[in-house]
Amino acid sequence: MEPELVAPTMEAIRRWSGVTLPNAAARHGLADMAGLIAELDKLRGTLVFEDEPSSFEAALQDCKEPAR
Amino acid sequence: MNAPVSPASLADLSMTEAADAFAAGEVKAEALVRACLARIDAHDRQVNAVIRLDRDAALAAAAAADAARAAGTRPGSLAGVPMMHKDMYYRAGKVSTCGSKIRRDHVPEVTATVLERLDAAGAIDMGTLNMAEFAQNPTGHNAHFGHCHNPWSLDYCTGGSSSGSGAGVAARFFYAALGSDTGGSIRLPATLCGVTGLKPTQTRVSRAGVMPLSFSADNVGPLVRTARDAARFLAVTAGHDPKDPTSARESVPDYEAALTGDIRGLRIAVCDTYFFDGADSPVTAAFEAAMAVLRARGAIVTRITAPVLPAVAAYTAIISRVEGAAIHANWMREHPGDYATHLSARLYGGYAIPGHYYVEALSRRGPLLREFVAQALTGYDLVATPTLRTRVPSLAETDIDADPENWSRFMAVSANTRPFNYLGLPTISIPCGFDDRGLPIGLQLAGRPFAEARVLQAADAFQRDTDWHRRVPAL
Numbered sequence: 001m002e003p004e005l006v007a008p009t010m011e012a013i014r015r016w017s018g019v020t021l022p023n024a025a026a027r028h029g030l031a032d033m034a035g036l037i038a039e040l041d042k043l044r045g046t047l048v049f050e051d052e053p054s055s056f057e058a059a060l061q062d063c064k065e066p067a068r
Numbered sequence: 069m070n071a072p073v074s075p076a077s078l079a080d081l082s083m084t085e086a087a088d089a090f091a092a093g094e095v096k097a098e099a100l101v102r103a104c105l106a107r108i109d110a111h112d113r114q115v116n117a118v119i120r121l122d123r124d125a126a127l128a129a130a131a132a133a134d135a136a137r138a139a140g141t142r143p144g145s146l147a148g149v150p151m152m153h154k155d156m157y158y159r160a161g162k163v164s165t166c167g168s169k170i171r172r173d174h175v176p177e178v179t180a181t182v183l184e185r186l187d188a189a190g191a192i193d194m195g196t197l198n199m200a201e202f203a204q205n206p207t208g209h210n211a212h213f214g215h216c217h218n219p220w221s222l223d224y225c226t227g228g229s230s231s232g233s234g235a236g237v238a239a240r241f242f243y244a245a246l247g248s249d250t251g252g253s254i255r256l257p258a259t260l261c262g263v264t265g266l267k268p269t270q271t272r273v274s275r276a277g278v279m280p281l282s283f284s285a286d287n288v289g290p291l292v293r294t295a296r297d298a299a300r301f302l303a304v305t306a307g308h309d310p311k312d313p314t315s316a317r318e319s320v321p322d323y324e325a326a327l328t329g330d331i332r333g334l335r336i337a338v339c340d341t342y343f344f345d346g347a348d349s350p351v352t353a354a355f356e357a358a359m360a361v362l363r364a365r366g367a368i369v370t371r372i373t374a375p376v377l378p379a380v381a382a383y384t385a386i387i388s389r390v391e392g393a394a395i396h397a398n399w400m401r402e403h404p405g406d407y408a409t410h411l412s413a414r415l416y417g418g419y420a421i422p423g424h425y426y427v428e429a430l431s432r433r434g435p436l437l438r439e440f441v442a443q444a445l446t447g448y449d450l451v452a453t454p455t456l457r458t459r460v461p462s463l464a465e466t467d468i469d470a471d472p473e474n475w476s477r478f479m480a481v482s483a484n485t486r487p488f489n490y491l492g493l494p495t496i497s498i499p500c501g502f503d504d505r506g507l508p509i510g511l512q513l514a515g516r517p518f519a520e521a522r523v524l525q526a527a528d529a530f531q532r533d534t535d536w537h538r539r540v541p542a543l
Contacts, residue, residue, distance in 0.1 A: 009420045012420065013416070013419040013420055016419070017393075017397060017400075017401075017419040018401050019397065019400045019401055019404070019416065019419055020404075021416070022400070022404035022405070022407070022409075022412035022413065022416055023409045023412060023413060024472055025409050025410060025413035025468050025469070025472040025475065026412060026413035026416040026417070027472075028413070028468075028472040028473075028475050029413045029414060029416060029417045029475060030416070030417055030420060032417075032475055032476065032479070033417055033420060033421075036382065036385055036386075039378065039381070039382035039385075040382055040425060042378075042382075043379055043382060043383075043428075043432075046379070046432065047428045047431060047432060051431040051432060051434075051435060052431050053427070053430035053431050053433070053434075054434075055431070055433070055434030055435065056430070056433040056434040056437065056492065057271075057434075058434060059433075059434035059435070059437040059438050060269065060270065060271070060316075060437070060492055060517040060518075061517070062438070063437060063438060063441045063445075063516055063517050064516055064517050064518050064519070065449075065515070065516045065518075065519045065522065
């Protein structure tokens with residue numbers, strides 16, 4: 001049984017991106033996203049207001065091996 | 069080299085052995101090229117690793133290298149060594165297909181910085197290699213140029229996306245190859261084909277002139293025979309490049325100097341969270357045996373947990389899918405039928421992910437890197453995991469084009485490699501055994517940012533006491 005998210009997601013993609021379903025496997029891939037949505041549900045609230053993408057470069061520098 | 073090189077063994081040399089033999093005058097570049105061409109001629113019909121073979125140009129380059137050496141010119145660190153590269157490294161004036169129908173005739177106007185650096189070190193470029201279409205699958209399927217086949221057993225996956233790079237190094241078609249790694253595309257073919265593959269720290273190597281997949285997670289690195297090969301290759305290719313403003317300004321150390329074999333006191337964390345979920349028993353057995361080898365050399369191996377990993381895994385799934393969907397949007401609108409079924413299906417899902425989650429995934433990357441380092445690399449030098457949790461899958465059981473029900477098996481292939489792309493950490497995969505079907509198993513070692521020397525040191529120490537990386541598939 002196909003998850004109910006598939007049909008409305010297809011319509012949203014068509015409307016927002018102008019991309020239409022390329023094949024049956026794509027439908028399967030959309031159904032598989034239910035798992036990802038559940039994972040993201042668990043992470044709600046972890047982003048803080050000041051977080052932003054450039055913090056990654058700073059973290060790479062800060063997390064280098066300490067001098068021995 | 070301590071002993072003269074016999075012609076029969078030339079193709080079996082490691083990259084550094086071949087380079088050092090050339091530098092010492094023990095072997096000519098022409099002999100190295102001819103040894104590789106003979107292997108390709110004999111076996112590529114089975115393996116299908118090669119897209120374009122520049123036979124005459126390679127022989128001409130070898131003759132020039134031999135003449136320069138005879139004239140007393142000091143050779144570069146990779147002089148005389150035949151290589152081939154994934155067909156997504158642009159060379160001005162040469163077709164770069166990206167493994168696709170859409171770019172089958174694409175002729176770039178620029179040359180990738182990594183190719184220029186390899187050229188400057190004297191490497192001989194023999195042509196281009198098969199790959200997953202637009203570097204977008206972890207298995208090595210390719211609907212346009214034919215699937216690449218695992219040299220250890222032809223019905224099995226090579227791993228992707230750098231399929232020809234892994235299969236060709238394993239089959240002794242050349243000594244080294246560039247791969248690219250956005251979710252495991254260097255480490256997976258290294259594992260599945262039984263060779264060594266290094267994904268450097270994010271930003272460590274220039275991506276100028278390299279086909280993009282996901283600009284936040286793309287990495288450039290080598291597939292080779294040994295950790296020493298990877299060390300020398302990285303030393304040539306790493307370092308800031310003005311043509312790639314995102315490339316790091318970190319100095320490039322002498323990676324080979326770190327390969328002392330001495331890992332006494334090295335602290336290795338084995339992370340029980342996530343990486344062993346659903347692992348096959350031959351994989352866990354080979355992994356535990358590998359830990360015993362490292363312990364015997366003096367490493368201290370400790371089991372840990374890293375509760376941050378499920379969050380890392382969730383965000384990892386977002387970034388490359390959204391970025392890939394964005395850069396392919398025009399082609400997906402105009403001629404989606406020019407993509408393989410599995411690729412258009414995968415890209416399609418990227419348009420469904422809300423933009424705020426994409427920004428969240430990028431914004432949480434720094435904090436989650438800090439959390440992972442606190443949980444898994446504070447008090448420890450390296451994290452060890454299996455590179456692939458399962459035995460090598462067959463081409464048939466991961467073929468989405470044939471059966472969409474194979475979707476979850478296909479996506480699971482990169483479960484253990486993807487998190488290190490999100491975290492940006494340097495990670496190597498080295499062979500550590502074979503399963504009950506005679507296919508390779510890989511050990512993955514990850515270190516702190518820019519700690520490639522530490523990763524290579526441990527991998528090299530392991531390879532001093534094992535011979536998995538020396539084994540040759542019987543084609």
